[in-house]
Amino acid sequence: MKRLFSLLLAISFMLIGIASIHSSHASTEDDVHFTVVFEKEKIPKNANELIIGLGGEIVDTIPEIGVIQVKAPSEFGFEATKDKAIKVASPTLVIENPELETIPMETEKTETTGKMEKNNRGDQQEIDVASASLYEQYQWDIKRMTNNGASFEIETGNHDVVVGIIDSGIDLHHPDVTKNLLPGSKNYVPAGGLYGYDQSETGDINDVQDRNGHGTHVAGNIAGNGQILGIAPHIGFKAYRVFAAEGGAYSSWINKAMIDAANDGVDVISMSLGGIYVKGKVYWTNPDTGETYDYGNDVADYVAYMRAAQYANSKGVLVVAAAGNAALNATNKKEVTEFANELYDDYGYHFVGASFYTPASVPNIVTVSATGPTDELSLYSNYGSGFVDVAGVGGDYRTFLQYSEEDRVDEYIENQLYADEFNLSSVPVVEYEYNDNGTIKDYKYLYPGYSWYIGTSMATPKVSAVAALLKVKYGDVNPYKLKTLVQNTTEDLGKVGYDEHYGHGFVNAYKALQ
Structure with missing residues (x-):
């Protein structure tokens, strides 16, 4: 019997990727997942009422850190940040494995x-x-x-x-x-x-x-x-x-x-994963409508992270x-921001300001x-x-x-x-x-x-x-x-x-x- 050994030539690092609502697996414009971070590190008692009032539906909660995930129309994030109880809300990022090139080898099992x-x-x-x-x-x-x-x-x-x-x-x-x-x-x-x-x-x-x-x-x-x-x-x-x-x-x-x-x-x-935390302006363009939203100074997922x-x-x-695994000088904030924009541009995000790899700053x-x-x-x-x-x-x-x-x-x-x-x-x-x-x-x-x-x-x-x-x-x-x-x-x-x-x-x- 033989065992297949796979030589994975691509870097095997869970690189932060991002899947927008317009990805090949995405659903409709009305089915956007948002991460919502409350100002306090707990979920308010009226959170469900608040989210419903903004046209959303809570699909997941992390009460220990005051974070929820919401399914809502694309304008939800822009409206949500107007509420004093909400620190930041933006479309949920997806962390992806990179595509791996595999070369099989046979050896005795x-x-x-x-x-x-x-x-x-x-x-x-x-x-x-x-x-x-x-x-x-x-x-x-x-x-x-x-x-x-x-x-x-x-x-x-x-x-x-x-x-x-x-x-x-x-x-x-x-x-x-x-x-x-x-x-x-x-x-x-x-x-x-x-x-x-x-x-x-x-x-x-x-x-x-x-x-x-x-x-x-x-x-x-x-x-x-x-x-x-x-x-x-x-x-x-x-x-x-x-x-x-x-x-x-x-x-x-x-x-x-x-x-x-x-x-x-x-x-x-x-x-064996990490991400980019942005301090500066965060913009997101809805790929279906072309409308651009200003989500403030943070990406919600990294605040939660x-x-x-x-x-x-x-x-x-x-x-x-x-x-x-990007061969970057991670303390060069401009270089990291440029990398983030290159990485996330196809998914509607654009960042202006300083960027940091996380969780190194914690x-x-x-x-x-x-x-x-x-x-x-x-x-x-x-x-x-x-x-x-x-x-x-x-x-x-x-x-x-x-x-x-x-x-x-x-x-x-x-x-x-x-x-x-x-x-x-x-x-x-x-x-x-x-x-x-x-x-x-x-x-x-x-x-x-x-x-x-x-x-x-x-x-x-x-x-x-x-x-x-x-x-x-x-x-x-x-x-x-x-x-x-x-x-x-x-x-x-x-x-x-x-x-x-x-x-x-x-x-x-x-x-x-x-």
């Missing part, structure tokens, strides 16, 4: 049970490195961040410390990750998925099975324990599924997942987030840049003084670009050169059944698999795992102290001291635990 293995022990256990054949052969990234496994001799984690992974779910059948999967994972994807066309999505809160792969890949980087190994092979984790097979999610789902993870008592939230991150901090949770967040096999900043990684906190291995594609420019991609693949610069981790192998119109009718789980990804998405979970190990070592430390521990136990790369590429330095589990 490793026999697995194909069943979820439950192991909720909280005690330290030995790691069988000799049996982790894929770790030994391919996981140069994990070896780099553990000093060739030396950190495993000090600490591998336990189930008393928990990482909340906000992503595309988890492969419930993958033996490399289910050993550390704890009860309490949740699904936020509603029936029909993002656009209502995915019939495999029923809205079951307990349906956390990964259809996409990204979430299981992230989990393997954190807590893999089988053919692959993660940085913390015995740490507990919960999966908060916000991405479906189609790869998109309303930002409100992500904010709710952050709130729930914090309320569930996780210690670290790992988020920052509130959610601050709420998590207040509950004692450290949030670790990706720096992003206190007690750890923002992670990515490095490649030679410790250089990855070609795609965002950077910036005061923006990046630390760096971790995310892989790179320097060799791939060289071979691509020389028209030698086949040689690159044949010689498995990707194994020296991409990151291998766990994924589910699934196939989809489609309707005649190309929408998903159902999916079939085939078997647990592995894939190579690159991106700050891969660096972030590794740093999250080190933060969790430090939490195991030092016990009841608050997010500020835990962030300080992560920063102060790094390797110094680049310029001496803090610099714009690596922040406070490169995170190494062995050095941190010493």
Whole structure:
């Protein structure tokens, strides 16, 4: 039997995208989703009456941070901001996975049970490195961040410390990750998925099975324990599924997942995603009518996002987030605004003023840049003084670009050169059944698999795992102290001291635990 290895050559980072009401999946002009942020961080008692009076309908609520999602006519946002109780209201953004170019490779399939293995022990256990054949052969990234496994001799984690992974779910059948999967994972994807066309999505809160792969890949980087190994092979984790097979999610789902993870008592939230927060004028043009609306100085989704991150901090949770994959100096506000306008122009948005990547501007967040096999900043990684906190291995594609420019991609693949610069981790192998119109009718789980990804998405979970190990070592430390521990136990790369590429330095589990 053969197992399909997928080499994902595009950067695997959940880049903020935006789907306007005029997207291919959109409905009518009267079916616009808005994010509404109230002035106070609670929902007023008369919120329903207020929204109905403005011609809208509440479809989702996040009471802990004073945020709701509303379905209403396109002029709703402009009218809503006139009310003193409402801070900002604008069309809801959609966070998207980028399109991934995949090159399949065949290799011998490793026999697995194909069943979820439950192991909720909280005690330290030995790691069988000799049996982790894929770790030994391919996981140069994990070896780099553990000093060739030396950190495993000090600490591998336990189930008393928990990482909340906000992503595309988890492969419930993958033996490399289910050993550390704890009860309490949740699904936020509603029936029909993002656009209502995915019939495999029923809205079951307990349906956390990964259809996409990204979430299981992230989990393997954190807590893999089988053919692959993660940085913390015995740490507990919960999966908060916000991405479906189609790869998109309303930002409100992500904010709710952050709130729930914090309320569930996780210690670290790992988020391989991020966005752009605009301070200045925000304009939106209705693609159906051509009418332009002035939505004030903020994008509602990012105000809500920052509130959610601050709420998590207040509950004692450290949030670790990706720096992003646009190769931008994220502290150059003009450059970020230009990038935002280029990215969002087709969807009706135009920004004037300063823009920031979030959640880097939120206190007690750890923002992670990515490095490649030679410790250089990855070609795609965002950077910036005061923006990046630390760096971790995310892989790179320097060799791939060289071979691509020389028209030698086949040689690159044949010689498995990707194994020296991409990151291998766990994924589910699934196939989809489609309707005649190309929408998903159902999916079939085939078997647990592995894939190579690159991106700050891969660096972030590794740093999250080190933060969790430090939490195991030092016990009841608050997010500020835990962030300080992560920063102060790094390797110094680049310029001496803090610099714009690596922040406070490169995170190494062995050095941190010493």
